[in-house]
Amino acid sequence: MLKLLKEVLKVGEATLPYPFAPMEMMPGFRGKPVHDPELCIACAACAIACPPNALSMVTDLDQGYQSWHLFVGRCIYCARCEEVCPTGAITLSPNFELAVMNKDDLREQADYQLAACRECGVFFAPVKEIERMLALLQQSGVSAENVATARALFEVCPECKRKNDIPKLASLYQEAV
Amino acid sequence: MVGKNGNRPGVDGSRYAIHPDPLAGQLKGALLKDIARSVYVYRVDCGGCNGCEIEIFASITPLFDVERFGIKVVSSPRHADVLVYTGAMTRSMRIPALRAYHAAPEPKICVAYGACGSSGGIFHDLYCVWGGADKVVPVDVYIPGCPPTPGATIYGFAMALGLLGQKMKAVHHVQEDDERSQLRYPELPSRLMVEIERESRRMAGYLHGKKIAHSFLDILVAHQTDGPGKIDQEIQTYLSQQDDPRLTEIFNRLQQIYQAERK
Numbered sequence: 001m002l003k004l005l006k007e008v009l010k011v012g013e014a015t016l017p018y019p020f021a022p023m024e025m026m027p028g029f030r031g032k033p034v035h036d037p038e039l040c041i042a043c044a045a046c047a048i049a050c051p052p053n054a055l056s057m058v059t060d061l062d063q064g065y066q067s068w069h070l071f072v073g074r075c076i077y078c079a080r081c082e083e084v085c086p087t088g089a090i091t092l093s094p095n096f097e098l099a100v101m102n103k104d105d106l107r108e109q110a111d112y113q114l115a116a117c118r119e120c121g122v123f124f125a126p127v128k129e130i131e132r133m134l135a136l137l138q139q140s141g142v143s144a145e146n147v148a149t150a151r152a153l154f155e156v157c158p159e160c161k162r163k164n165d166i167p168k169l170a171s172l173y174q175e176a177v
Numbered sequence: 178m179v180g181k182n183g184n185r186p187g188v189d190g191s192r193y194a195i196h197p198d199p200l201a202g203q204l205k206g207a208l209l210k211d212i213a214r215s216v217y218v219y220r221v222d223c224g225g226c227n228g229c230e231i232e233i234f235a236s237i238t239p240l241f242d243v244e245r246f247g248i249k250v251v252s253s254p255r256h257a258d259v260l261v262y263t264g265a266m267t268r269s270m271r272i273p274a275l276r277a278y279h280a281a282p283e284p285k286i287c288v289a290y291g292a293c294g295s296s297g298g299i300f301h302d303l304y305c306v307w308g309g310a311d312k313v314v315p316v317d318v319y320i321p322g323c324p325p326t327p328g329a330t331i332y333g334f335a336m337a338l339g340l341l342g343q344k345m346k347a348v349h350h351v352q353e354d355d356e357r358s359q360l361r362y363p364e365l366p367s368r369l370m371v372e373i374e375r376e377s378r379r380m381a382g383y384l385h386g387k388k389i390a391h392s393f394l395d396i397l398v399a400h401q402t403d404g405p406g407k408i409d410q411e412i413q414t415y416l417s418q419q420d421d422p423r424l425t426e427i428f429n430r431l432q433q434i435y436q437a438e439r440k
Contacts, residue, residue, distance in 0.1 A: 083387070
């Protein structure tokens with residue numbers, strides 16, 4: 001009996017003190033995805049990668065906005081979103097205390113403006129995405145005036161770009177013939 | 178009659194067989210007081226992968242020990258105060274789920290456990306899946322997770338029993354007009370950045386390669402003005418802290434790229 005008690009005292013308490021003390025998570029533990037709405041460019045890479053569709057995008061071409069939705073209740077914490085995010089806007093935090101009484105508290109939303117095409121006025125891409133592309137061009141050493149030229153190209157929707165290209169292609173073709 | 182959620186089936190939607198008694202709702206407060214240190218839990222598996230069950234059993238092991246709060250898993254819904262629904266609620270399990278609900282004495286607390294129990298999880302759009310316990314029974318607490326860790330289980334139960342408060346809340350961000358996505362390293366040449374990230378990803382995989390490249394570039398940026406000697410020293414300190422030969426290997430390769438680029 002005494003021997004057993006000795007053993008028990010030697011081993012000590014195995015039970016973790018949680019919830020009376022915070023639980024220490026292992027490094028690399030994947031908990032709730034944290035979204036930094038400032039960094040996000042609404043490119044929808046995460047929504048395409050998300051296996052259970054916990055992340056989704058809704059595009060409203062009439063109002064000109066694109067909204068990013070996260071429903072934590074469906075998330076499987078696979079970190080695919082973190083993997084594909086080009087700006088590092090999504091990271092998986094060690095937060096595991098996600099229980100809720102009301103299901104809607106599991107939802108997150110962020111609305112982003114869409115840019116209207118310079119020529120036809122149709123909304124086609126998030127403003128922040130275009131701005132980031134231009135910032136990247138600038139960082140890679142493109143001069144300010146070339147960035148301005150690129151801006152004029154970037155702010156045109158694919159449909160109008162195609163239309164603008166047709167006369168050029170036609171003249172190229174005629175030259176070739 | 179359609180519930181106030183429109184077509185979305187919910188607790189109040191009368192498309193389903195359960196009409197929660199308002200009196201039973203009032204009794205829930207009394208129930209929580211009565212069962213303060215003795216909570217009997219019945220687990221209903223509605224088509225899950227058993228990951229959630231493993232975590233429930235992990236949380237009754239001595240390491241996490243929910244039995245210190247009097248939480249006990251029982252084998253019949255007739256003994257239960259709390260019903261835990263795991264699994265995505267498949268078509269064939271909806272009737273047994275209802276039977277378990279009706280077998281448990283009022284007042285009772287229903288918990289939707291895991292991503293599948295909360296919403297159908299990764300199976301939400303399968304033809305045979307109803308998508309979450311709340312499509313069939315009225316749910317009081319949702320514990321998301323795939324599966325929820327024992328910590329999340331303890332937290333969820335503590336919340337169901339009114340011991341802890343809720344931490345999550347809905348977030349809605351609307352873009353400001355001048356909001357821009359800032360570059361992470363605007364002061365570094367993009368060629369160097371791309372080459373380092375590419376090599377790191379080649380060696381460590383896409384996600385961890387990105388993380389390793391960022392920790393390398395963070396050191397570069399933090400000590401850019403201190404000269405190459407200081408950067409090497411900082412990298413050595415970081416590597417000895419991490420104590421991982423794989424990381425050292427990758428960092429050495431990245432340093433070679435950085436030095437070649439500097440010349």
